[in-house]
Amino acid sequence: MTEKAPVFCEKYCIVCRGARAGNPICKTIQNLELRIFGKEGCIWGKARTRYYGVTPDEEIPPEKKK
Secondary structure: OOOOOOOHHHHHOHHHHHHHHOOHHHHHHHHHHHHHHOOOOOHHHHHHHHHHOOOOOOOOOHHHOO
């Protein structure tokens, strides 16, 4: 059985999507979240990190997109 891709952080999270797109307000909120929860962020960020190998504040490299 293959693991399902975690889509919330990547496609639906207003903070993470905005921060990766360069929105300074979202980036500030995301930085605060990463300080509180750790370098992998919230539970959805942790799932994204496990699945893609990149933290919530990083873009997924094209070769890692599944």
